Each structure stands twice: as structure tokens, then as C-alpha cells.
Amino acid sequence: MAKPDWYDTTDCETHDAGAPKFCKKSEPGEGTERSCAYDGARVVLMPITDVIHLVHGPIACAGNSWDNRGARSSDSQIYRRGFTTEMLQNDVIFGGEKKLYRAIQELAARYPEAKAIFVYATCVTSMTGDDIEAVCKAARDKVSVPVIPVNTPGFIGDKNIGNRLAGETLFKYVIGTAEPEYTTDYDINLIGEYNIAGDLWGMLPLFDRLGIRVLSCISGDAKFEDLRYAHRAKLNIIVCSKSLTNLAKKMQKNYGIPYLEESFYGMTDVAKALRDIARELDDQVNGLEKRVMQERVEALIAECEEACRAELAPYRERLVGKRAVLFTGGVKTWSMVNALAELGVDILAAGTQNSTLEDFYRMKALMHEDASIIADTSTAGLLSVMYDKLPDLIVAGGKTKYLALKTKTPFLDINHGRSHPYAGYSGMVTFAKQLDLTVNNPIWTALNAKAPWEKDAASLETDLAFAAGHAERLAALDMKASRVKVPTKHATVNPQKNSPALGATLAYLGIDGMLGLLHGAQGCSTFIRLQLSRHFKESIALNSTSMSEEAAIFGGWENLKLGLNRVMEKFKPAVVGVMTTGLTETMGDDVRSAIVKFREAHPEHDQIPVIHASTPDYCGSMQEGYAAAVEAILATIPEGDIPVPGQVSILPGCHLTPAEVEEIAELCQSFGLDPIIVPDISNALDGHIDATVSALSVGGIAVERIKAAGRSQATLYFGDSLADAAAVLKDKYGIPSYGFTSITGLAESDLLMATLAKVSGRPVPEKLRRWRSRLMDAMVDCHYQLGQKKIALALEADHLKGMTTFLASLGCDIQVAIAATRTRGLDQLPVEHLFVGDLEDLEKSAAGADLLVANSNGRQAAKKLGIGAHLRTGMPVFDRLGSHHKMWVGYQGTLNLIFEVANIFQANAKEAQKLAHN
Numbered sequence: 074m075a076k077p078d079w080y081d082t083t084d085c086e087t088h089d090a091g092a093p094k095f096c097k098k099s100e101p102g103e104g105t106e107r108s109c110a111y112d113g114a115r116v117v118l119m120p121i122t123d124v125i126h127l128v129h130g131p132i133a134c135a136g137n138s139w140d141n142r143g144a145r146s147s148d149s150q151i152y153r154r155g156f157t158t159e160m161l162q163n164d165v166i167f168g169g170e171k172k173l174y175r176a177i178q179e180l181a182a183r184y185p186e187a188k189a190i191f192v193y194a195t196c197v198t199s200m201t202g203d204d205i206e207a208v209c210k211a212a213r214d215k216v217s218v219p220v221i222p223v224n225t226p227g228f229i230g231d232k233n234i235g236n237r238l239a240g241e242t243l244f245k246y247v248i249g250t251a252e253p254e255y256t257t258d259y260d261i262n263l264i265g266e267y268n269i270a271g272d273l274w275g276m277l278p279l280f281d282r283l284g285i286r287v288l289s290c291i292s293g294d295a296k297f298e299d300l301r302y303a304h305r306a307k308l309n310i311i312v313c314s315k316s317l318t319n320l321a322k323k324m325q326k327n328y329g330i331p332y333l334e335e336s337f338y339g340m341t342d343v344a345k346a347l348r349d350i351a352r353e354l355d356d357q358v359n360g361l362e363k364r365v366m367q368e369r370v371e372a373l374i375a376e377c378e379e380a381c382r383a384e385l386a387p388y389r390e391r392l393v394g395k396r397a398v399l400f401t402g403g404v405k406t407w408s409m410v411n412a413l414a415e416l417g418v419d420i421l422a423a424g425t426q427n428s429t430l431e432d433f434y435r436m437k438a439l440m441h442e443d444a445s446i447i448a449d450t451s452t453a454g455l456l457s458v459m460y461d462k463l464p465d466l467i468v469a470g471g472k473t474k475y476l477a478l479k480t481k482t483p484f485l486d487i488n489h490g491r492s493h494p495y496a497g498y499s500g501m502v503t504f505a506k507q508l509d510l511t512v513n514n515p516i517w518t519a520l521n522a523k524a525p526w527e528k529d530a531a532s533l534e535t536d537l538a539f540a541a542g543h544a545e546r547l548a549a550l551d552m553k554a555s556r557v558k559v560p561t562k563h564a565t566v567n568p569q570k571n572s573p574a575l576g577a578t579l580a581y582l583g584i585d586g587m588l589g590l591l592h593g594a595q596g597c598s599t600f601i602r603l604q605l606s607r608h609f610k611e612s613i614a615l616n617s618t619s620m621s622e623e624a625a626i627f628g629g630w631e632n633l634k635l636g637l638n639r640v641m642e643k644f645k646p647a648v649v650g651v652m653t654t655g656l657t658e659t660m661g662d663d664v665r666s667a668i669v670k671f672r673e674a675h676p677e678h679d680q681i682p683v684i685h686a687s688t689p690d691y692c693g694s695m696q697e698g699y700a701a702a703v704e705a706i707l708a709t710i711p712e713g714d715i716p717v718p719g720q721v722s723i724l725p726g727c728h729l730t731p732a733e734v735e736e737i738a739e740l741c742q743s744f745g746l747d748p749i750i751v752p753d754i755s756n757a758l759d760g761h762i763d764a765t766v767s768a769l770s771v772g773g774i775a776v777e778r779i780k781a782a783g784r785s786q787a788t789l790y791f792g793d794s795l796a797d798a799a800a801v802l803k804d805k806y807g808i809p810s811y812g813f814t815s816i817t818g819l820a821e822s823d824l825l826m827a828t829l830a831k832v833s834g835r836p837v838p839e840k841l842r843r844w845r846s847r848l849m850d851a852m853v854d855c856h857y858q859l860g861q862k863k864i865a866l867a868l869e870a871d872h873l874k875g876m877t878t879f880l881a882s883l884g885c886d887i888q889v890a891i892a893a894t895r896t897r898g899l900d901q902l903p904v905e906h907l908f909v910g911d912l913e914d915l916e917k918s919a920a921g922a923d924l925l926v927a928n929s930n931g932r933q934a935a936k937k938l939g940i941g942a943h944l945r946t947g948m949p950v951f952d953r954l955g956s957h958h959k960m961w962v963g964y965q966g967t968l969n970l971i972f973e974v975a976n977i978f979q980a981n982a983k984e985a986q987k988l989a990h991n
Contacts, residue, residue, distance in 0.1 A: 108231065108232040108235075109227030109228070109230075109231065109232065109235065110225045110226065110227055110228075110229045110230045110231065110232070110234045110235035110238060111134060111193060111194075111196075111225050111227040111235060112138070112227070112232050112235060113225070113231070113232035113233060113234060113235020113236040113237075113238070113239065113316070114193065114223050114225035114235040114236070114238055114239040114242075115138065115193065115235075116142070116232070116235070116236060116239075116267065116316070116489075117235075117236050117239035117240065117243075117265075117267075117291075117292060117316060117317065118191055118223060118239050118242070118243075118292060119142070119144070119152055120142075120144035120146075120152065120267045120268060120292045120293050120294070120295060121152060121189075121191075121292050121295045121296070121297060121300065122146040122148060122149040122150070122151065122152045122294060122295060122296060123148070123149035123151055123152070123186070123188045123296050123297055124151065124152065124187055124188055124189040124190065124191055124297050125151060125156055125180050125181075125184055125187045125189070125191070126152060126156060126191050126193065127156040127157065127173075127176060127177065127180065127190055127191065127192050127193065128155075128157040128158070128193045128195060129157075129158045129160070129169065129173050129176075129192055129193060129194055129198050129203065129205055130157065130158065130160055130193075130194075130195030130196070130197050130198050131159065131160045131165075131195070131197055134157070134193075134195045134196075134227075135155050135156070135157030135159075136157065136159075139153075139154070139155025139157075140153045140154075140155060141490075142267075142269070142489040142490075143269045143270045143489050143490060143491060143492065144267045144268050144269055144293060144294075144489070145268050145269075145270065145271045145273075145274075145293075145294065146268075146294055147274075147294055148294075148296070149186070149296070151184060151186065151187055156176075156180060158172050158173050158176050160197060160198065165197060165201055168201060168202070168203060169201065169203050170203050170204065170207075170208050173192065173198075173203065173205065173208050174208050174211060174212055177190055177192070177209070177212040177215075177216060177220055178212065178215050178216060181215075181216035181217070181218060187218060188218055188219075188296070188297040188298060189219040189220070189297045190212075190218060190219070190220045190221065191221050191223055191242075192205050192209050192220065192221065192222050192223060193223045193225065194222070194223065194224045194225060194226050195226055195227065196226045196227045196228050198226070199224075199226035199228075200226075205222045205224060206222045206224065208222075209221065209222040219247075219250075219297075221242060221246045221247070222242075223238070223239065223242050224238070225238045225239070233316070236316035236317060237316070237317070237319045237320075239317075240316070240317045240319050240320030240323075241319070241320075243291065243292075243300065243320065244320055244323050244324070247297070247300050247301055248300060248301065248304050248324070249301070249303075249304040250301045251298065251301035251302060252302065252305070253302040253305055256288075256305050257286055258307065258354070258357070258358045259283075259284055259285045259286060259307065259358075259366070260285075260286050260288040260305065260306045260307050260308075261280075261285055261286070261287060261288065261306050261307065261308045261309070261310055261354075262287070262288055262289045262290070262291060262303050262306040262308070262309045262310065262330075263276075263287055263289075263290045263291065263293075263310050263312055264291045264309050264310065264311045264312065264313075264320060264321055264332070265291070265311055265312045265313030265316045265317045266290055266291070266293045266312040266313070267292065267293040267313075267489070268290070268293025268294045269293070269488070269489050269491065269494075270491050270492055270493050270494045270495075271494040272293070272337070272494045272495065272496035272497075272500065273290060273293045273294055273496070274294075274494065275337075275494045275495075275496045275497035275498075275499050275500040276337050276496050276497045278497070278499075279343075279347065279373065279497055279498070282369075282373055283347070283351070283366065283369050283370060283373060284366075284369070285350070285354070285366075288302055288303065288305065288306045289302055289303035291303065291317065291320070303324070304324065304327075304328045304330070306330055307330070307354065307357055308330065308331060308332070308333070308350065308353055308354060308357070309321045309324060309325070309330050309331070309332035309333070310332070310333055310334075310335055310346070310350060311332055311333065311334045311335070312335065312336070312337065318334075331353060333346075333349050333353060335349060335350070336411075337496040337500070338409060338411070338412050338495055338496060338500070338501070338504070339409075339411045339412030339415055339501060340378055340381055340382075340415055340498065340501055341411045341412075341415060342411055342412070343497060343498060343501070344374045344378070347370045347373070347374060348367070348370055348371075348374075350366075350370075351364075351366040351367040351369070351370040352366075352367055354366050377498045378498070380498070381498045381501060381502060384502045385415075385416065385501070385502060385505050388416065388502075388505035388506060388508070388509045389415075389416050389417055389505065391509050391513055392416045392417055392418055392505070392512070393416075393417030393418075394417060394419070395417075395418050395419070395466055395512055396418070396419045396420075396421050396462070396464050396465045396466070397413060397418050397419065397420055397421065397464055397465065397466040397467065397468050398420075398421055398422045398423070398458060398459065398462055398464045398466075398467045398468070398469075399413070399420055399422070399423040399468045399469070400423065400455065400467070400468075400469040400470070400473055401468070401469055401470055401487055401488065409468060409487060410423065412495075412501065412504060413468065415501075416505055416508065418466070418508070421462045421464050422458050422464075452476060455473060455476060456476065456480070459476075459477065459480050459482060460480070464482060465482075465512055466482070466483045466484070466485065466508065466511065466512045467482055467483070467484045467485070468484075468485045468487055468508075469484070469485075469486070469487070469488075470486065470487065470488030470489075470490070471486050471488055471489065471490030471491075474486055474490070475854075478850075478853040478854065479850075481517065481520045481521055481849070481853065483511045483512045483514070483517060484511065484853075485507055485508055485511050492857070492982070493507055506861075510857075510860035510884065511856075511857070511860070514856050514860050514883075514884040515881070515882055516852045516853070516856050516882070516883060516884060519818075519820055519852075519882060520819070520849050520852060520853070522820070522823075524823065524837075524842070524845060525823050525826045525827040525830060525837055526830075526836060526837050526842065528827070533827055533830075533831065536823075536824055536827040536828070537811070537827065537828060537831045539824065540811035540812060540813065540824060540828045541809060541810070541811050541812075543796065543810075543811065543812025543813070543814070544796040544799065544800060544810065544812055547793055547812075547897045547898055548796075548897075550897045550898065550900065552895075552897060555895065555899070555900050556900055556907065557892065557895050557899045557900060557908060557909060558907070558908035558909065559895055559908070559909050560908075560909055560910055560911075565911045565913075566911055566912070566913035567911055567912035567913050567916075567930060567933065567934075568911050568912070569867050569868070569891070569893050569910075569911055569912050569915075569927065569928065569930065569931075569947075570694040570695070570893045570894070570911075571604065571694060571695035571948055571949075572597075572601070572654075572688075572690050572694070572695065572698065573652075573688035573689065573690060573692060573693050573694060573695065573697050573698025573699075573701065574591055574593070574597065574601060574652045574654055574688045574690065574698055575601045575604060575605065575695050575948075576688070576694070576695035576697065576698030576699030576700075576701075576702065576727050577589075577650070577652040577686045577688045577698040577699060577701060578591070578601050578605065578613070578650075579605065579695070579699055579727055579752075579754070580650075580686075580699045580702035580703050580706070580727070580752045581652075581684070581702060581752070581770070582605075582613070582614065582752070582754060582757055582758060582773065583750075583751070583752025583753045583754040583757055583758075583770075583773040583774060584647070584648055584650070584752055584753075584770065584773045584774055584775075584776065584779070585647060585757070585770070585771055585772060585773045585774060585775045585776070586646050586647025586648065586769050586770070586771065586775075586776070587614065587646060587647065587648050587649070587650055587769060587770040587773065588614050588615075588616060588640050588644055588646040588648075588649055588650070588768075588769050588770070589614060589615040589616065589649075589650045589651075589652065589770075590615075590616050590617070590618065590633075590636055590637065590640060590649055590650065590651050590652075591615060591616070591617045591618065591651075591652055592617075592618045592620075592629060592632075592633050592636075592651060592652065592653050592654060592657045592662065592664060593617065593618065593620055593653065593654030593655075593656045593657050594619070594620045594654070594656055595617040595619040595620075597617065597654050597656075598615050598616065598617035601613070601615060602615050604948070604949055605949075607949050607951040608948055608949040608950055608951060608956065608957070609758045609760070609957050610760060610954075610957075611758055611760065612766070614767075614768060614769050614770040616636065616640050617636070618632040618633050618635075618636040618657075619632065619636075620632055620656060620657065625656065625660065628660065628662060629657050629660065629662045630662065630663075630666075630667045630670070633651070633662070633664065633667045633668075633671070634667060634670065634671045634674065637649060637651075637668070637671050637675075637678075637683065638671070638675055638678070641675075641678045641681055644768050644769055646681060646769050647681070647769075647775070647776050648682045648683070648684060648710075648776050649681060649682070649683045649684070650683075650684045650686070650702065650705075650706075651664060651668070651683060651684065651685045651686070652685075652686050652687075652688045652698070652702065653686075653687055653688055653689060654688070654689065654690060655689050655690035655691050658687065658689035658691075659689075664685050664687070665685060668683050668685060671683075682709060682710055682776065683709075684702070684705045684706055684710070685705060686698070686701040686702040686704070686705040687701060688701055688702070693894050694869060694893040694894045695727060695893075695948060696726075696727055696728070696792075696794050696869045696870060696871055696872075696893070696894065696896075697794065697894065699726075699727035699794070700727075700792075700794040700795055700797065700798060702752075703751065703752065703795060703798040704797055704798040704801055706751060706752065706779065707751065707779075707782065707798055707801040707802055708805075710776060710779040710780055710782075711779060711780055711781070711782040711783035711802065711805075712780045712781075712783045712784075713783040713784065713805065713806040714783065714784050715784065716784050716786045716808075717747070717781065717784045717785065717786070718786060719745060719746050719747050719786070719833065720746070720747045720748075720749065720781065720784065720785045720786060721741060721746050721747070721748055721749070721786060721787045721788070721789060721832060722748075722749045722751060722782045722785040722787070722788040722789070722802060722808065723737055723738065723741065723748045723749065723750045723751070723788075723789050723790075723791075724750075724751060724788065724789070724790035724791065724792075724795045724798055724799055725737060725750060725753075725754075725791050725792075726790075726791050726792025726794065726795060726871050726872075727792070727794075727869070727871070728792065728868075728869055728871050728872035728875070728947070729791065729792075729962065730956070730957050730958070730959050730961075731754045731755045731756075731757070731758050731759040731760075731957050731958070732755070732957065732958045732959060732960040733959075733960050733961065733962045733966060734750060734753060734754055734755040735755035735759070735960075736960050736962055736963055736965070736966060737750070737791065737816075737962065737963075738750055738753075738755065740825070740829065740841070740963055741789075741829060743838045743840065743841065744829045744830065744832075744833040744835050744837075744838070745833055745835055746832065746833050749774070749778055749779070749781055749782045749785060750774055751774060751779055751782055752773060752774060753773050753774040754773065756773065757770055757771065757772035757773040758772075758957060759772070759957065759958070760957060760958070782802065783802065783805065783806045783808075784806075785802070785808055786808070786832065787808060787809055787810070787811060787832045788802050788803070788808050788809070788811070789810070789811050789812075789813070789828065789832075790810060790811075790812050790813070791813050791815075791816060791962075792813075792814070792871040793812070793814055793870075793871055793874065793896065793897060793898050794870070794871050794896065795812075796810075796812055799812065811832075813825060814871075814874050814875060814878070814898065815874060815875030815878060815879065816875075816962045816963060817875050817876070817879045817961050817962055817966065817967050817970060818875075818878065818882055818967055819845075819848060819849070819852065819882075819964075819967065820882070821875075821878075821879075822845070822848075822962075822963050822964050822967060823845075826841060826845075841963075841964060844963070844964035844965045844968070845964045847964070847965075847968055848964045848965075848967055848968045848971075851968045851971045851972060852883070852971060854975075855883075855971050855972065855974075855975035856883060856884060858974075858975040858978040858979055858982075859880075859883045859884055859885055859971075859974065859975060859978065860883075860884040860885075861884060861885070861886050862885045862886065862923040862924060862978060863885075863886050863888045863921060863922045863923045863924070864880050864885045864886065864887050864888060864922060864923065864924050864926060865888050865889045865890075865891075865915060865918065865919035865924070865925050865926070866889070866890045866891065866925075866926040867890075867891040867893075867910070867912060867914075867915045867925075867926070867928075867931060868891075868892070868893070868926065868927065868928075868946070868947045869892070869893045869894070869947060869948070870893060870894055870895075870896040870898075870899060871896075872946070872947055873890055873891075873892050873893075874898060874899065874901075874902060876926055876946070877890050877902045877903065877904060878902065878903070879967070879970070880926075880974075881903040881904075883971070883974075885924075887902075887903060887904040888904075888906065888918075888919065888921070888922050889906040889907075889915075889918040889919060889922075890902055890904045890906070891907075891908060891909070891910045891911075891914055891915055891918070892908070892909050892910075893909070895909045906918060912927065912930055912931055912933065912934055915927065915931060915934045916933075916934040916937055916938065919934060919938055919940070920938055922938070922940055923940070923942060923981075924940070924942040924943070924944060924974070924977065924978070925938075925940055925942070925943045925944070926943075926944045926946060927943070927944075927945070927946075927947065928945065928946065928947040928948060928949055928950055929945055929949055929950050929951050929952045930949070931943060931945075932945075932952065941981045942977045942978060942981045943977075944973070944974060944977060946959070
């Protein structure tokens with residue numbers, strides 16, 4: 074008995090290695106990437122947007138697969154919902170026909186907007202003997218829409234068989250069941266075009282300009298009613314030759330519609346497709362007399378190719394000579410070879426999947442004679458090709474994606490999981506852009522660099538010398554020759570600065586039993602408490618000398634001495650931190666002398682240290698005030714003696730959160746080191762509830778521990794602004810220091826690990842090696858969301874340096890970086906537009922950015938510019954909860970930040986798609 078035509082395949086006896094053999098079934102355990110007939114049917118039918126796709130079977134078939142393809146819709150979204158009868162054990166034993174019958178009626182009532190219901194058989198329901206055709210026939214009498222059986226259980230064959238059976242279903246139940254309102258001489262159908270990532274939308278403008286109407290697209294962005302008219306088209310264009318050739322042949326036999334097999338990937342194939350279509354339509358309409366459509370096509374091709382080549386030029390320049398491995402299926406086996414060749418990319422090896430023998434031969438003819446065919450498509454076979462060929466790029470479907478990325482090889486998805494359309498001329502430009510983003514992303518250099526434990530002794534010494542020479546490099550920078558622009562306007566609008574006194578307060582809060590005393594008018598302390606409370610959601614220990622008008626005229630010594638005495642008597646602090654304001658600095662109050670006089674008058678308080686930091690409002694910002702306070706703490710409290718082995722002093726920057734300070738401590742401890750963290754806000758401002766509430770700052774570092782900082786074997790500081798503070802310990806006690814501009818990022822974290830390993834004399838722990846591996850995996854997983862995204866930043870200088878360098882290392886395009894103050898090291902940042910400014914400047918310079926990186930006050934700029942992506946960081950963050958628990962340092966913290974940024978972009982992209990097509 075002859076095989077049904079949907080199973081009739083191209084001859085599979087071939088002597089060419091790697092050629093597909095469609096009559097060959099998958100062998101048990103061979104590990105290939107083939108799918109089943111059910112999957113093939115859903116590929117063809119589930120892009121029909123306004124129907125219910127009901128899967129009759131246990132949970133696996135629907136639960137594992139619903140809404141996992143990139144077919145897009147410009148209207149109805151019903152097709153994206155997952156419908157299943159979810160057969161349970163009793164249903165399998167006693168049969169599921171009644172359950173299916175009821176499910177059809179229930180869904181028809183609940184979704185009256187659905188135009189039809191497709192019912193899919195699966196392996197289990199076919200094995201139990203459920204007659205879905207009979208159930209669908211019976212249900213048609215009870216519901217007002219067509220109910221169509223799709224008998225494609227997975228075990229009857231591979232994906233290609235399912236594709237063809239789906240075509241049979243459309244031909245039998247849908248096509249030809251209604252008539253269009255009108256027809257034209259230039260009506261065509263697209264067959265096998267599923268609008269993956271919006272491919273169809275890149276083709277339709279070309280047809281519109283030519284005066285060609287796509288009557289039915291089978292089945293991308295299709296409505297059920299449109300498919301019923303498909304029999305009235307003048308020409309069928311098969312876009313995916315393997316899946317629905319049988320449908321095109323039947324429509325030719327029954328309706329006299331000729332068909333062509335074409336591709337719309339790459340300029341060469343787009344031009345060929347348009348010419349072939351024009352010739353066929355002209356022959357039908359005008360015979361050999363006129364070439365109306367062909368003349369239109371030639372004019373369109375000339376115009377589009379010129380524009381396309383101009384847009385492709387910069388990408389091609391960066392892609393020429395890159396070497397790729399191609400593994401895909403259908404027409405893409407040969408059309409992608411053409412598209413890659415047009416961009417100057419060489420094909421090292423190629424494989425086929427779900428392709429015809431003709432596809433294979435066309436691909437082979439286009440490839441270089443030295444290029445190999447991938448015969449073994451199993452995981453082991455593909456890995457062998459990757460390691461053997463060492464390509465610059467792998468172009469394949471999503472099933473190969475993570476296999477490629479695990480080998481740290483750039484990968485571009487060209488199948489259903491992608492997010493970008495590649496069809497038509499605009500799609501070709503997008504394809505080139507995505508290739509460039511993928512293969513030239515800076516993450517690959519970092520990923521393929523040696524880990525600290527893989528480096529030789531000389532390389533590690535170089536790394537250590539780099540960290541040790543941090544302060545000297547900063548000091549050598551010429552501020553006079555800086556390219557950083559300073560404000561020229563006379564009025565600051567929406568300042569991003571915080572006061573230096575606020576920074577000093579933050580530093581003092583990191584000492585256990587500390588009470589801050591602000592020498593100035595009491596409003597200053599009120600505003601500082603409010604700002605810090607909004608950010609940390611904590612009560613802030615801060616008092617004021619409450620300068621009055623009289624004190625402002627005659628001097629504030631007495632206020633300061635009275636204030637010191639009162640807070641010591643009333644609160645019994647372990648230490649008092651004094652900071653000044655613009656008022657008292659302008660008056661010229663000699664705070665140091667006032668403290669000396671206070672000591673002489675109140676010897677009973679000699680056991681309570683008093684720290685003084687000069688923090689006038691007109692010098693610097695929060696960062697400078699914080700650094701001044703840390704320097705004052707280290708100049709006042711530490712005591713020298715014999716160094717303690719394994720003890721290190723840690724100076725965290727003011728941009729670090731309590732969670733990040735805690736992570737730094739734990740990293741040191743994992744190397745067997747004992748960190749003295751000055752100041753330590755990890756347990757002071759981390760958001761906790763104690764048994765009793767104190768008026769003092771509690772949970773920070775104890776004064777006795779700070780005294781021991783003079784006996785550490787090394788100092789590590791995080792943030793350029795703390796170089797002078799580290800120099801205090803170096804100058805007074807000879808303690809070597811190691812500086813880090815940032816420890817967010819792979820390379821930056823590697824430098825920290827190398828330094829901790831050298832200081833401790835221990836290897837990098839296995840736990841941290843594992844986190845490095847996870848970070849690399851996060852980088853390859855997320856780089857698609859980050860590449861060439863335009864970023865605008867406005868932060869304190871140390872914070873700005875770290876975030877800018879980090880985002881640039883992931884392939885982001887830094888559009889503008891605005892610092893709160895002008896400091897050394899800003900000139901080194903990878904950004905052209907770099908200046909000191911306010912958040913009004915952010916509004917003016919960030920137009921077109923994909924992401925704003927700023928504190929919560931930046932939300933005004935984001936709203937004004939219509940930028941939905943806003944990464945909140947810095948001081949203050951008050952419109953989001955838990956900001957003080959963000960941890961973005963080291964391997965694990967960098968991973969956290971990568972995912973956070975990528976998720977912001979991903980959510981924003983989905984929202985943009987929704988707005989564009991709703």
C-alpha cells in the first residue's frame with residue numbers, strides 16, 4: 074500500500090556525509106535534537122492567533138511547551154494561553170473523551186471571542202483510544218465555532234511529520250470554507266512563515282510598496298477567518314520548504330495555485346524572491362506582454378539595497394573575517410550561508426536539521442570547499458565541532474544556545490527563541506547588528522582571560538603591584554588637564570549632591586556606641602536625619618550644637634563645648650563624632666581648639682574619644698565628607714604595635730551598602746583573614762530590630778577594634794576617595810595599602826581575589842571559584858539584553874566610576890556620565906560626554922537612553938524623557954524597599970547586578986512590544 078503523501082519524503086539514499094536522511098528514525102540513546110509530531114503540528118498551527126489551542130493529554134505536552142515560541146501577534150493574544158485537559162490517572166484508566174467534550178464546551182463559553190477550537194491528540198490519549206475526531210464532531214453541535222481535531226500524537230514520527238499533518242488539517246477543515254470580500258490580481262499566500270520575532274512585519278512593507286496583497290499567512294499573525302480564504306490566492310510562496318510543501322502541492326492540484334519556494338533572509342535571497350514572485354504574477358496577469366510587477370520590483374530592489382548596504386557597512390567592517398559554525402534547519406540551512414557571506418563571515422562548518430535534501434545541496438554549493446558538514450548532531454558531536462573548529466561565532470537554534478555559551482563562544486539564535494526579526498532588508502540590518510553585538514561584545518575578552526588561580530607567579534605579582542600602586546597612580550593624574558567639564562550655569566536644579574556633613578554622619582554611624590554632633594544650625598541635622606532615614610528606613614543618631622543668631626555673631630565655641638558635655642552626660646557614647654557645616658566654617662570657628670578647651674574643662678570625659686572632621690557644605694559632596702570622617706577616625710583612634718598576622722584593615726567607600734560591606738568582610742574571612750572594617754555599617758544600618766532601642770548608633774565596629782587597626786598587616790580600601798585615609802595608616806604605622814576603584818565586575822573581582830590570596834598566603838577558596846563560574850554563566854546568559862544599550866548615569870564620583878566601567882565591560886554604550894564632584898580618575902572612564910552636574914543636566918543629556926542609573930530623585934528625569942528603565946542606586950533611594958540589602962560586589966554581587974539590569978531591560982522591552990502592537 075502506498076504511503077500517504079504527507080509522509081512521502083525526498084529520497085534519503087545519499088552518499089554525502091551529513092546529508093539529512095528523513096526516512097531514518099531516531100535511534101534510542103543517540104541524543105539528537107529531533108522533536109516529535111505533536112511539536113511539529115503546534116509549530117504550524119499555534120501561531121493562529123484568535124483560536125483556542127486545546128491539548129488533550131496529561132500535563133507534560135502543554136505544561137512544558139505553552140507560549141514558548143516567538144511567534145508574534147498584532148491583535149488577539151488567545152493563542153498564547155495554555156489550554157489542556159490535563160489527563161489524570163483515572164482519566165487514563167477510564168478514558169478522557171467525556172472530559173474533552175466538557176472542556177470544549179467550557180472553553181467556548183469562557184472565551185466567546187475565540188473563532189475556533191483546535192484539539193490536539195497526544196501520545197497517551199491516542200494509546201488509550203480516545204477518538205478526538207468523534208468528540209470534536211459531537212461538540213460542534215453544542216458550540217458556535219468550528220472544533221477541529223489535530224491527530225498528531227508524538228510517537229507517529231518526528232517534527233516534520235507533524236508539520237505536514239498540520240497542513241493536512243488546514244486543508245481539510247479550514248482552507249476553502251469561506252470566500253473573501255474581494256480578490257486582486259496580486260493576491261498571494263505565505264506558507265511556512267510563522268512571524269517569529271516579527272519576521273512577517275519586515276516582509277509586509279515590501280509587498281505593500283509593490284501592490285501585492287498577502288491574502289493569508291500560514292500561519293504567522295494569522296486570523297482564523299483569513300486562512301479560510303487562502304484558496305483564492307494567485308500564488309503560494311513557501312517560506313519554510315520542509316514543513317508545508319504537501320499543503321502547497323494540494324492547493325496547486327485542487328485550486329490551480331502555483332507555488333514557489335523562497336527565502337527572505339539576506340539581500341541576495343530577498344531580491345531573488347521578489348523577482349521570482351513578480352515574474353510569476355506578471356505571467357499570470359499579463360502573459361509575456363507586460364512586466365509591470367517586475368519593473369516595480371527592480372526599482373524597489375535598487376532603492377532598498379543601496380540603503381541597506383549603507384546601513385550594513387559599519388557592521389560588515391567589524392564582521393569581515395569572523396569564522397562561524399552554522400547549525401539550523403529548513404531554508405535557513407542555505408539562506409543563512411548567503412546572509413553570512415554578504416557580511417564577510419566565513420563558514421567553518423554547517424549542519425542541517427529538519428531540512429530537505431535539496432536544502433542540503435543548496436547549502437553545500439554555497440559553502441567553501443574546505444568547510445565541513447556536521448554529521449553528528451548529538452550534544453557530543455556538536456561539542457566536538459566547537460572544540461575542533463574554535464569558531465568566533467555559532468549561529469544556530471535555541472537548543473544549541475547554552476551548549477555554545479558554556480564553551481564561552483559567542484552565539485546567535487536564529488530560530489524560534491530569538492527576540493529580533495531577520496527577514497527582509499530591515500531584518501538583514503538587524504541580523505548584522507545582532508551578529509556584531511554578539512561576537513564583538515567585550516565580555517568575551519574577560520571570560521577567556523585566566524582566573525587568578527590560573528596565573529603564574531609573575532602575573533600575580535603584577536596584579537598585586539597594580540593594587541598596591543593605586544594611590545600613586547591617582548596622585549600622578551593631572552587635574553589641570555582633566556577633560557571633565559565643570560558647571561558653568563549659576564543655578565543648580567534638582568541637585569544630585571548630598572552634603573559633606575551627611576557623608577561624615579554616615580561614616581560615624583558605622584562605629585558602635587557613636588553619637589554624631591553636627592556643629593551648625595539645627596535645621597542641618599534635621600535634613601541629614603531625614604535623608605538618611607528615607608534611605609535606610611532607620612532612626613539616625615545625630616545631635617546638633619543648635620547654633621543661634623547670637624552664636625553666629627559671636628562664635629560657636631560655647632555651643633560646641635556645651636553640646637559635647639551634654640551628649641556625653643546624657644547618652645554616655647563610646648565616641649563622639651564632630652563635623653562642621655558651612656555656617657561654622659564660614660564663621661571661622663576653630664573646632665580643634667574648642668575640643669582642647671573642652672577637655673581641659675571636663676577631665677571626667679577623657680575616656681570618651683572625640684573625632685573631628687572638617688566638612689563645610691561648600692567643599693565637595695557626601696563622598697568627600699565621608700572620606701574626611703574616615704581619615705579623622707584613623708588619625709584619632711588606632712594604636713600601633715607589633716603587626717597581627719592575618720589581620721587586615723578594610724576601608725569601604727560610602728557608595729557601598731551594608732550588605733556589600735558584610736560581603737567584603739566575609740570574603741576576607743574566607744581567606745582566613747581577620748578584617749577590621751572602618752567604618753562598619755553592615756550591622757548598624759542593615760535594618761534589624763534589637764531587644765531595646767538605643768539613642769546611639771549600635772552594631773558598628775567597636776572603638777577597641779579600631780585601635781587594633783594600627784597593627785594590621787595590610788589595608789584594603791574600596792573607592793578612590795579613601796586613598797588619603799589609607800595613607801594615614803601607611804604613614805603612621807608603615808602598613809601597606811591596596812586600592813580598588815571598584816570590585817564590581819569580573820576583572821575587578823579577580824584583582825581582589827588575587828590580592829586577598831597574596832596577603833593571606835592562601836589559595837582562592839573553592840566556593841569563590843564556583844561563584845566566578847556562575848558569574849561567567851550569567852554574563853553569557855545576559856549579554857543579549859545588555860549589548861549596545863545606551864546608558865546615562867548620575868552618581869557620586871566613586872560610585873560613577875565603578876558603575877560606568879562595569880556597564881561598559883558588558884557592551885553597553887555609555888551615553889553620558891554625570892559626577893557630583895570633580896575628582897581624580899574620572900578622565901579614565903570610557904565615555905565621551907563626562908561632566909560634573911545636576912539632575913537637570915541629566916534631563917538634557919539623557920534623551921534616547923535605554924537606562925538611567927541614578928538615585929530616586931532621577932525618577933523625574935526618567936519620566937520627563939519617557940525612559941521606563943531606571944536603575945535606582947546611590948543616595949537616596951526612597952521609592953524602593955530594601956535598597957540597603959542590595960549586594961553588587963565580588964563575583965556573587967556582580968552576578969546579582971547583571972541579572973537586575975538584564976531583567977530591567979527585558980521587562981522594558983516586553984512593555985514596549987505590548988504598546989507597539991496593542
